[in-house]
Amino acid sequence: MAKLEAANASPGAAATEKWSVRRLFSEWRELGIIAALIMTVLVFTAIDPEFLSSYNLVNIVLQASVTAILAMAVTFVIITGGIDLSIGTALALSAVVSGLLMSQGYPLPVVVLGTLATGALAGLFNGTIITLSGITPFVVTLGSMSIFSGLALIVSGGQTVYGIPPEFSDLLAGKIGPIPTPIVIAFVVLVVSSVVMRMTKLGEYLIALGGAREVARLAGIKVGFYTAIAYVISSSLAAVGAMVTVGRLGAADPALGADLLLPAIAAAVMGGADLNGGEGSMLGAVIGALLIATLQAGLTFLNVQAFYQQVAIGVVIILALLSNRLQKA
Amino acid sequence: MSASTAKPLLSLKGISKSFPGVKALQNVHLDLYPGEIHALMGENGAGKSTLLKVMFGAYSADEGAFELSGEPVSIRGPVDALHKGISMVHQELSLVPQLSAIQNIVLGWEKSVAGFIDWSAARREALAALARLDFQGNPHVPVSRLSVGQQQTVELARAIAANAKIIILDEPTASLSTKESEKLFSILRELRADGHALVYVSHRLAEVFDLADRATVLRDGQYVGTLLRGPDLNETSLVKMMVGRSLEDFAIQHEATLGAVALKVDGLARNGVFQNVSFEVRRGEIVGMAGMVGAGRTEVARCIAGADRIDAGSVSVNGKALSLSSPSDAVRAGIAFLTEDRKHQGLALRMSLAKNATLTRVPTRMGFINRTKQAADAKSALASVGARMPTTRLAGQLSGGNQQKVVLAKWLLSGCDIFIFDEPTRGIDVGAKAEIYALMRDLADKGAAILMISSDLPEVLRMSDRVLVMREGTLSGEVARAEATEERIIAFASGGNTWQS
Numbered sequence: 001m002a003k004l005e006a007a008n009a010s011p012g013a014a015a016t017e018k019w020s021v022r023r024l025f026s027e028w029r030e031l032g033i034i035a036a037l038i039m040t041v042l043v044f045t046a047i048d049p050e051f052l053s054s055y056n057l058v059n060i061v062l063q064a065s066v067t068a069i070l071a072m073a074v075t076f077v078i079i080t081g082g083i084d085l086s087i088g089t090a091l092a093l094s095a096v097v098s099g100l101l102m103s104q105g106y107p108l109p110v111v112v113l114g115t116l117a118t119g120a121l122a123g124l125f126n127g128t129i130i131t132l133s134g135i136t137p138f139v140v141t142l143g144s145m146s147i148f149s150g151l152a153l154i155v156s157g158g159q160t161v162y163g164i165p166p167e168f169s170d171l172l173a174g175k176i177g178p179i180p181t182p183i184v185i186a187f188v189v190l191v192v193s194s195v196v197m198r199m200t201k202l203g204e205y206l207i208a209l210g211g212a213r214e215v216a217r218l219a220g221i222k223v224g225f226y227t228a229i230a231y232v233i234s235s236s237l238a239a240v241g242a243m244v245t246v247g248r249l250g251a252a253d254p255a256l257g258a259d260l261l262l263p264a265i266a267a268a269v270m271g272g273a274d275l276n277g278g279e280g281s282m283l284g285a286v287i288g289a290l291l292i293a294t295l296q297a298g299l300t301f302l303n304v305q306a307f308y309q310q311v312a313i314g315v316v317i318i319l320a321l322l323s324n325r326l327q328k329a
Numbered sequence: 330m331s332a333s334t335a336k337p338l339l340s341l342k343g344i345s346k347s348f349p350g351v352k353a354l355q356n357v358h359l360d361l362y363p364g365e366i367h368a369l370m371g372e373n374g375a376g377k378s379t380l381l382k383v384m385f386g387a388y389s390a391d392e393g394a395f396e397l398s399g400e401p402v403s404i405r406g407p408v409d410a411l412h413k414g415i416s417m418v419h420q421e422l423s424l425v426p427q428l429s430a431i432q433n434i435v436l437g438w439e440k441s442v443a444g445f446i447d448w449s450a451a452r453r454e455a456l457a458a459l460a461r462l463d464f465q466g467n468p469h470v471p472v473s474r475l476s477v478g479q480q481q482t483v484e485l486a487r488a489i490a491a492n493a494k495i496i497i498l499d500e501p502t503a504s505l506s507t508k509e510s511e512k513l514f515s516i517l518r519e520l521r522a523d524g525h526a527l528v529y530v531s532h533r534l535a536e537v538f539d540l541a542d543r544a545t546v547l548r549d550g551q552y553v554g555t556l557l558r559g560p561d562l563n564e565t566s567l568v569k570m571m572v573g574r575s576l577e578d579f580a581i582q583h584e585a586t587l588g589a590v591a592l593k594v595d596g597l598a599r600n601g602v603f604q605n606v607s608f609e610v611r612r613g614e615i616v617g618m619a620g621m622v623g624a625g626r627t628e629v630a631r632c633i634a635g636a637d638r639i640d641a642g643s644v645s646v647n648g649k650a651l652s653l654s655s656p657s658d659a660v661r662a663g664i665a666f667l668t669e670d671r672k673h674q675g676l677a678l679r680m681s682l683a684k685n686a687t688l689t690r691v692p693t694r695m696g697f698i699n700r701t702k703q704a705a706d707a708k709s710a711l712a713s714v715g716a717r718m719p720t721t722r723l724a725g726q727l728s729g730g731n732q733q734k735v736v737l738a739k740w741l742l743s744g745c746d747i748f749i750f751d752e753p754t755r756g757i758d759v760g761a762k763a764e765i766y767a768l769m770r771d772l773a774d775k776g777a778a779i780l781m782i783s784s785d786l787p788e789v790l791r792m793s794d795r796v797l798v799m800r801e802g803t804l805s806g807e808v809a810r811a812e813a814t815e816e817r818i819i820a821f822a823s824g825g826n827t828w829q830s
Contacts, residue, residue, distance in 0.1 A: 195697075199697045199698055200693075200696060200697060200698060201691045201693055201698060204684060204698060207677075207680065208677050208680065208684070208688060211677045211678070211679045211680060212673070212676065212677035212678065212679075212680075214673060214674045215673070215674055215675060215676060215677050215688075216677070216688070217636070217655070217656055218634065218636060218656045218666055218668065218674055218675075219656070219660065219688045219689045219739070219743075220656050220657040220659070220660030220661065220689055221657065221688070221689075222655065222657050224655075278677070278679050278680075279679065
């Protein structure tokens with residue numbers, strides 16, 4: 001018996017001592033996407049050294065901030081084995097509510113609470129229907145995508161909401177010290193989301209019910225409740241993204257959402273979120289968003305036509321997923 | 330049987346296979362003759378699965394020779410193996426549930442005429458193969474509607490339709506009823522008579538003695554020896570070869586000291602599944618639940634555990650009736666349900682042992698998970714079930730026996746004191762089995778109430794203080810320990826007798 005145990009113990013011990021690139025990549029999942037981001041920056045810099053000027057870099061991060069927030073939002077849901085196709089239009093709906101509250105002169109706390117409540121209610125709607133009906137999240141959120149979009153148009157009367165008082169724009173699109181506020185907000189969301197996923201029971205349950213729903217259920221975890229929570233978090237983060245967007249644009253466009261969904265999901269998945277559930281990384285999602293923004297900025301910088309940009313970005317997304325897959329195998 | 334003179338159909342010589350950090354196989358030999366049933370034995374983790382995968386082309390060996398009828402060959406994958414006459418019937422059946430038996434049999438082999446599948450030829454071949462196996466089910470309906478035994482026949486028919494001379498069976502009886510197993514054995518004997526070579530993996534020793542012409546034993550990835558059918562092929566010698574020691578403490582002599590009634594089930598029913606099931610389990614007691622597969626035992630357990638809705642009747646714990654709307658209600662009342670399907674219902678395979686073990690009770694400090702305590706809790710719970718492993722390892726990397734220990738560790742930490750074990754040692758090797766038995770007995774002695782569902786009759790007889798028998802959705806009998814024999818249990822399970830205490 002003692003001999004057996006020694007034999008069992010030694011492979012593990014040997015494995016921790018032996019260092020290899022393959023092992024590093026499989027242990028630290030974000031490494032692949034980080035490498036991809038660095039390579040992309042290097043390629044653009046090689047083509048034109050001007051690309052790396054600090055203004056441009058800050059600009060890229062700024063461009064990426066809303067996508068990053070949405071990517072983290074949808075990561076919460078993907079980890080549970082679900083999907084949230086409605087985050088784009090949930091953002092639009094929250095943006096319109098936010099814009100209306102701002103333009104009607106409500107104070108900041110009311111604006112923030114009102115916007116967050118809108119997002120949370122949207123998520124509660126998704127989560128409740130998914131939990132109670134048993135309909136797949138894809139279909140439910142496909143429906144609510146349309147509902148939220150319609151509500152955004154109804155609330156705004158189909159018009160872009162203007163008249164955002166400058167103090168809101170200054171606050172939301174200004175700078176904190178040298179750093180633009182949207183970047184700070186995205187960073188705070190990253191820190192809080194990572195802490196929730198890694199250090200709290202909630203995070204552990206979300207992973208458990210994504211990776212092994214029946215195991216979690218039989219262990220007495222209230223899977224319906226926690227599933228709903230994931231959607232509430234997702235849409236609430238979309239509301240945070242909405243405030244940043246309204247601040248940056250100085251207006252709230254009810255048709256905002258459509259273009260935001262795909263980059264967000266792509267960033268989340270490139271960052272390591274497994275669409276089957278049970279795995280996902282907040283840092284990875286943010287870096288995925290940075291990669292997409294870098295590509296957009298770089299291709300624009302090189303005067304590549306917008307049509308070709310779309311093709312190039314699509315190709316990079318597929319390549320990134322392919323390398324994720326190889327990394328896992 | 331001319332095993333000693335004929336030329337081997339398949340010959341493996343000095344096969345070695347390593348994975349990063351593990352030597353899964355070292356210098357393993359195996360000769361397979363036409364017309365023999367060759368049992369491959371060993372504990373979980375002994376290297377059986379790896380060897381099967383090498384034979385079937387799913388892995389390629391690092392070293393060693395692979396010969397088919399004396400010719401050295403290399404197998405480039407499962408499809409190539411099938412073309413070379415080697416077929417495998419997997420433990421977890423690998424049929425496409427939505428397709429019919431016929432469609433499954435010809436899957437990947439469809440002959441086409443001008444781009445269209447030649448269904449009449451396919452049907453002919455498939456039906457011929459099914460007829461040879463005396464298949465009783467409907468070959469035209471989706472196989473998901475067939476019984477497990479019938480599905481297995483379809484898998485065998487696949488092998489025969491592909492004209493495979495070598496058929497590998499990985500624990501074929503694991504999910505079969507006694508009757509279905511008997512049927513399978515007679516089919517296997519016929520195949521043997523026709524000159525097929527069968528590799529048979531099973532944890533059930535009785536089957537091996539019944540069927541096998543020879544048995545090859547692996548231990549820790551190494552070849553231990555091959556026993557010929559005869560006086561040498563017996564439980565003592567096989568177990569000794571498998572575990573490297575004899576199993577003197579296998580039988581548990583025991584007098585249970587019974588305490589208060591912990592679990593009381595009264596008139597429980599679930600429409601169309603089972604009716605009017607009533608029984609009690611006392612503290613300190615292990616109550617066995619026997620019956621055929623499909624008699625409704627697991628379904629009763631699922632209702633008690635809150636996993637399925639109850640249509641009538643009640644479940645009480647310590648005299649208090651529970652309102653069970655989800656498993657969390659049962660867990661809160663102290664009911665732990667250790668499912669038969671550990672991979673999908675017992676463990677989160679991609680999570681660490683520490684996280685799995687503490688899933689029902691994640692230790693927190695000021696809202697954050699206390700990882701130090703989590704690891705310590707998991708470590709001590711794992712140690713108490715005799716599993717000394719790094720808690721950072723992923724659950725999916727463990728063998729069946731160790732997975733069951735982790736599941737047990739999880740429920741020990743949950744604070745539950747009523748345990749429902751569903752097939753506690755299914756797919757678990759002899760050595761780990763004895764440990765699981767000892768742990769169950771120990772739990773009962775410490776005052777836990779245990780309900781044990783098992784299709785393994787020797788296990789039921791060995792472990793139970795009292796045996797409940799189910800048949801077709803009702804409790805058909807109850808047998809006290811002193812009167813429990815295989816014959817009596819089978820009589821209740823198959824309808825020979827009705828209620829009798």
